[in-house]
Each structure stands twice: as structure tokens, then as C-alpha cells.
Amino acid sequence: MIPIEKKELPPKYYLTYFQYLLDFVKQKYTTILNEQENAFIQAFEALDEDEQCLYIRFSNRRGSFFKTDKLKYAEIENIDIILDALIAKNFLSALSHEHIVLAGNVLDILNKSELIQLAKMLNLDVKGKNGLKKEELLDWLLESATFDEMVAWLNPEIAEKPAIIKVNYEEEVQMLKFLFFGSRYGDMTEFVVRDLGFQTYEHYDMDQLVPHFQSRQEAEDKFKVSLAREDFYEMQEQNIAPEEIYHWFMTWTEKHKESLSEIAQPSYARFALKVGSYFEKAKLPDLALPVFRLTHEPPSRERQVRILHKIKNNEEAQALCEQILSEPQNADEQFFALDFFNKLEAQNAKKKVKKAVTDKLHKADVLALDKSWQRQVEFGVIDHYEKLNKKAAFTENHLWRSLFGLLFWDIIFDTESMAIHHPLQRSPSDLFKPTFFEKRQQKMEERLEILDDPDAWNIFMNQTFFEKYGITNPLVDWYGGLFPLIITLLERLSSEQVKAVMLEMARNLRENVRGFPDLFIWDDGDYQFIEVKSPTDSLSNQQLYWLRFFESINLRAKVLRIEWKKPDTELITA
Incomplete structure (x- = not known):
């Protein structure tokens, strides 16, 4: 990797980032901002610089409530005065009885010693309470005293400044950040990571960027799915009974699922899978x-079939398997369904049957290695082939992924795809969606023609690699030895073979960027891809998928099963 130059950010860097975010959202989403969000933006822009800075400091931190006794930011002077100004302008609120519904959040900002001290001030008997966990102590306090009593001690009216404050406009700020990043996972620290040089992004003019959401409903739909998923995780942490979680989830689904916008449906599907797995x-x-x-x-x-089989509903399980086989969505579904039918037939015939992956593994060549390679078996195989005067590299998924990412770089990040929404995107928003290939198919097929001309692809790959080196692309693993490996691959395979692999990846990029063989072995006249399996390892469905695909295009690949050498044991077959 390119060495990272040490950089320093200006004192109020976070204000610059927040102002950029506001300007971006105002430009791209002016038609879908609601009255409250517009009011927040207008009020925020009316604050003076230090007031803006202190508010952003709070809004970028986790939680709604904060203690004020140790507030200190070198770039902000007269913090107590600014604190009072933000309270007067309703950007902050002093703790009061109005916050009773958030009582648990209030107490959570206190450490265990402070909770004990609060209990003493409330004249509660704290004998034996030191042995409680903080969560248990917090629950006991909430049961033993009223929230008004706690507020009277935590924020006494006679104090010069409130000891605890709450940040206001949280919903508005959350939505503005959500509109910018397109998800709840986006974070303002991504600006910091970029400007410190830890991530380098593809460059775009702001005019080239398109809104992630085309309507208010799209944004709100995806946002509420994200919030529901967070509620689900919180219920698990609180050990809510599974039956209650089920009732909550199904009620939420009945109320929202059918009306969800298309953009929110994938998020809901992933949410449902998490709940079902739970x-x-x-x-x-x-x-x-x-x-x-x-x-x-x-x-x-697949999970439905397994559950149906477990509860003895084989008729429905078989019907669903037939649906899977007629239109499998990935290799795991396809081979699972085949294995399931074979298993049922074997049970009826009272025979044993092997899974497709197991059968492939058992038929594989075997190599005996010294047990000293036990924790790095692939490198033991590399050592074996290097002793046979062959060159070898551990490439697994990254070689094929990186070739794909470099060969189609400009097509992947093409703003005409309408999938680039903000300047900190690591990849287009449709990278792992079915529409990725649909929108780019013609351009990708035209690009593949370059592989028929060795001089042309050599110049193109060289230029792309060194121009883009270090720029974030989730498909490309940057390191110095990557480029010569890609050239070696392209020199040894036919253009038709490479085209076939690239198109197969593109048709289902979400699934087909994984499962490639571990090793690339070559010499002057030959090459081979090898999937290495230790004695305790198994073959995955996706690995079998690629091995069969490679076989269909006459691309040399195999599985090599490892056994540990006994005294005087040599190569069995390889």
C-alpha cells in the first residue's frame, strides 16, 4: 500500500463537515425536507460559530443526555456561556420532569459510584447494593424513587448551570445524515477517515451525484426499517421473551410491509432473515x-425446507425444493435442494448418500504434507509446488475480484448508473443488486472485447492499475504484487475463458465474488487453480459451483485434499 502521510485536521474540522452535509442535503433534497427539518437548518445557520460547534460536538456523540461538569473543547471558548445560549435557543434542554420517559437513558450516563451516591442523596438504603451490576443498580433506582426526586438532585434549581442536558433536534439531525449517507450506518467520522488519508475515494463533482431517495416516502420507509431493526436488537439485549418479539415483529410487518417503497424492500428482507434466524x-x-x-x-x-423437514412436513418441503431447483438464486440454494432430494431418495431406498460437495472432496487428489504446515496448509502446498520448480500464489477470491474491479472500474463507478449519491461512497449503491448488470451489460460486454488484443489489455490494465492505485473499491485488494499476478492470469488463460468468468461474476456479483480456489499455480507452459482442503475442512457449495463452472469452460482447476505425513510417506496423487 501507499504509505499514509501523517495529517492534522483544523480545530473546527467537524463544523466544515456538517456544513457540507447541510449544503448537500439542501441542494439534493430540497423538495422532500419537511417543515421541522427546514426549521432546524434555518435555526442552526442563525447560530454563531462556537454555538454551532458545541451543538455538533453533542450531536456527533452517542446518546441524548450529557453531563456538563467536564465539558472542555480547546477550540471553543466560554463553554458555559455557549451552553446557556443553546438552551435559550432550544438546541439543548436542561434535565427536567418532562424527560421521564427517558429516565433509563438519563441514569445510564452515570457510573456505578454516581448511582450509589444518588441513591444516598435520595435517602435510599444502599446496603448490599455495591455488589449489583450497573444495570441491576439502575433498575433498582428506577423502582425505588420517583423521577422528579432524581431530577431535583441531578439538576438542582439553585445550581449555576444544569448538571445534565439533553440534545434537541435529534430526529431532524438523524434524518439529514440519513439522507446524505443513504443508510443509518453512515457516520461523520467517514469525513475524518478520508481527510486523514486512511481512505481515498473516487472523485465526483457534486453535480454528478444523484439523490439516493426520489421521494419523502422512500426515505421514511427505509429509515423506519432501520429503526425497527435497532429496536429488535435492543429487545434481544433486554432479554424480552421471544413470543413478545414475535408479536411485535408481525404487528409491525402487518402495518408496514405492503406499503414499503421498492428501495426499502431489500432492507426489510434482510431484517426478516435476522428475526427468523433468531x-x-x-x-x-x-x-x-x-x-x-x-x-x-x-x-x-433453505431455512424453510429445513424447518419443514424437521417438523415432518416433507410434502411441503419437497414442493419448496422443486421451486428452488427451477430457479435457484445462488449456489447454496441449488446444491442444498439437490442434496435434499438425494437424501430423501436414499432414505426411501435405505441407502447412504453423499452431499455433492462431500462427493467432490472424496474424489479429489491427495497430497501428504508434513504436520508442521497444520496451521498454514495453503502455504505448505505452495512450498510443495515451488520445490517442483513451479510458481505459486495464494489468490483465493481477491485475484478474480480485483481483475473484475480494475477491468470495469469506470463502468462500475459511472455516474450515469444513477447509483452514486455522495462523495464518500465506497461503491455504487446497486453493486450487489440484480440491476447492477442489467444497467451496465452492454458497456461491460464491449469492454471485454479488449481481452482479444494482448497489447490493448496490457496498456489498459497498466493505466487503470497505476492511476487508481489506493482508491477505495470493495472489489480490489491493493498490494504491490497484485498487478503482476493479474498479468500472469491474463497471459495464461484464453480471452474467452476470462470473458466467461467475468460475465458469470457480473450476473450475480453478490454471490459470485466468493468461492474461488485458494491457489494459482503456474510455470512457463501451464497453470492450475487449486482449492486446498485440510483433513478437517469441507468444500462449500459456492466453491463447488466455481469448480464446475471452470470445468465447463476448460479452465484448469481441482481440489487437493491434504493428509498429514506419516514416517516415510510421500505424495499419493497430485
Whole structure:
């Protein structure tokens, strides 16, 4: 990697970032901002610089409530005066009885010693309470005293300044950040990571960027799915009974699912899979099955078949397997369905049957290695082939992914795809969606023609690699030895073979960027890809998928099963 130059950010860097975000949202989303968000922007821009800075400091931190006794920011002078100004302008609120519904959040900002001290001031008997965990102590306090009593001690009216304050406009700020990043996972620290040189992004003019959401409903739909998912995780942490979680989730689904915008549907599908998996792991198939039925997103159908088989409903399980086989969405579904039918037939015939991956593994060549390679078996195989005067590299997924990312770089990040929404995007928003290939197919097929001319692809790949080196692309793993490996690959395979692999990846990029063989072995006249399996390792469905695909295009690849050498044991077959 390119060495990272040490950089320093200006004292009020976070204000610059927030102002950029506001300007961006105002420009791209002016038609969908609501009255409250516009009012916040107008009020925020009316603050003086230090007031803006202190408010951003609070809004960028986790939580709604903060203690004021140790506030100190070198770039902000007269913090107490600014604190009073923000309270007067309703950007902050002093703790009061109005915050009773958030009582738990208020107490959570206190450490265990402070909770004990509060209990003493409230004249509660704290004997034996030191042994409680903080969560238990917090629950006891909430049960033992009224919130008004706590507020009287935590924020006494006679104090010069409030000891605890709450940040206001939280919903508005959350939505503005959500509109900018397009998800709840976006964070203002991404600006910092960029400007410190830890990430380098593809450059775009602001005019080239398109809104992630085309309507207010699209934004609100995806936002509420994100909030519901966070509620689900919180319920798990609070050990809410699974039956209550199920009732909550199904009620939420009944109310919202059918009206969700298309852009929010994938988020909902992933949410449903998380909930279904939670019930399945809790050994509650009667709750897991109806949740999995809410989506066809993999691995939903596989999980349904497994549950149906477990509860002895084989007729429905077989019918669903037939659906999977008629139109599998990935290799895991395809081979699971095949193995399931083979298993049922074997049971009826009272025979044993092997899974497709197991059968492939058992038929593989075997190599005996010294047990000293036990924790780095792939490198043991590399050592074996290097002793045979061959060159070898551990390439696994990154070689094919990186070739794809470099060959189609400008097509992937083409702003005409309408999938680039903000300047900190690591990839287009449709990278792992079915529409990715649909929108770019013609350009990608035209680009592949360059592979028929060795001089042309050599110049193109060289130029792309060194111009883009270090820029973030989730498909490209940057390191110095990557380029010669790509050239070696392109020199040894036919253009038709490379084209076939690239197009197969593009058709389902979400699934087909994984499962490639571990090693690339070559010499002057030959090459081979090898999937290495230690004695305790198994072959995955996706690995079998690529091995079969490679075989269909006459691309040399195989599985090599490892056994540990016994005294005087040599190569069995390889």
C-alpha cells in the first residue's frame, strides 16, 4: 500500500463537515425536507460559530443526555456561556420532569459510584447494593424513587448551570445524515477517515451525484426499517421473551410491509432473515417458519425446507425444493435442494448418500504434507509446488475480484448508473443488486472485447492499475504484487475463458465474488487453480459451483485434499 502521510485536521474540522452535509442535503433534497427539518437548518445557520460547534460536538456523540461538569473543547471558548445560549435557543434542554420517559437513558450516563451516591442523596438504603451490576443498580433506582426526586438532585434549581442536558433536534439531525449517507450506518467520522488519508475515494463533482431517495416516502420507509431493526436488537439485549418479539415483529410487518417503497424492500428482507434466524436459533420453529415465509431472499427458502423437514412436513418441503431447483438464486440454494432430494431418495431406498460437495472432496487428489504446515496448509502446498520448480500464489477470491474491479472500474463507478449519491461512497449503491448488470451489460460486454488484443489489455490494465492505485473499491485488494499476478492470469488463460468468468461474476456479483480456489499455480507452459482442503475442512457449495463452472469452460482447476505425513510417506496423487 501507499504509505499514509501523517495529517492534522483544523480545530473546527467537524463544523466544515456538517456544513457540507447541510449544503448537500439542501441542494439534493430540497423538495422532500419537511417543515421541522427546514426549521432546524434555518435555526442552526442563525447560530454563531462556537454555538454551532458545541451543538455538533453533542450531536456527533452517542446518546441524548450529557453531563456538563467536564465539558472542555480547546477550540471553543466560554463553554458555559455557549451552553446557556443553546438552551435559550432550544438546541439543548436542561434535565427536567418532562424527560421521564427517558429516565433509563438519563441514569445510564452515570457510573456505578454516581448511582450509589444518588441513591444516598435520595435517602435510599444502599446496603448490599455495591455488589449489583450497573444495570441491576439502575433498575433498582428506577423502582425505588420517583423521577422528579432524581431530577431535583441531578439538576438542582439553585445550581449555576444544569448538571445534565439533553440534545434537541435529534430526529431532524438523524434524518439529514440519513439522507446524505443513504443508510443509518453512515457516520461523520467517514469525513475524518478520508481527510486523514486512511481512505481515498473516487472523485465526483457534486453535480454528478444523484439523490439516493426520489421521494419523502422512500426515505421514511427505509429509515423506519432501520429503526425497527435497532429496536429488535435492543429487545434481544433486554432479554424480552421471544413470543413478545414475535408479536411485535408481525404487528409491525402487518402495518408496514405492503406499503414499503421498492428501495426499502431489500432492507426489510434482510431484517426478516435476522428475526427468523433468531427464532430458529432459539429452537422455536413455529415462530421462525412464518417469519422466513415473509421473504424469498436467500437463505430463507433453505431455512424453510429445513424447518419443514424437521417438523415432518416433507410434502411441503419437497414442493419448496422443486421451486428452488427451477430457479435457484445462488449456489447454496441449488446444491442444498439437490442434496435434499438425494437424501430423501436414499432414505426411501435405505441407502447412504453423499452431499455433492462431500462427493467432490472424496474424489479429489491427495497430497501428504508434513504436520508442521497444520496451521498454514495453503502455504505448505505452495512450498510443495515451488520445490517442483513451479510458481505459486495464494489468490483465493481477491485475484478474480480485483481483475473484475480494475477491468470495469469506470463502468462500475459511472455516474450515469444513477447509483452514486455522495462523495464518500465506497461503491455504487446497486453493486450487489440484480440491476447492477442489467444497467451496465452492454458497456461491460464491449469492454471485454479488449481481452482479444494482448497489447490493448496490457496498456489498459497498466493505466487503470497505476492511476487508481489506493482508491477505495470493495472489489480490489491493493498490494504491490497484485498487478503482476493479474498479468500472469491474463497471459495464461484464453480471452474467452476470462470473458466467461467475468460475465458469470457480473450476473450475480453478490454471490459470485466468493468461492474461488485458494491457489494459482503456474510455470512457463501451464497453470492450475487449486482449492486446498485440510483433513478437517469441507468444500462449500459456492466453491463447488466455481469448480464446475471452470470445468465447463476448460479452465484448469481441482481440489487437493491434504493428509498429514506419516514416517516415510510421500505424495499419493497430485
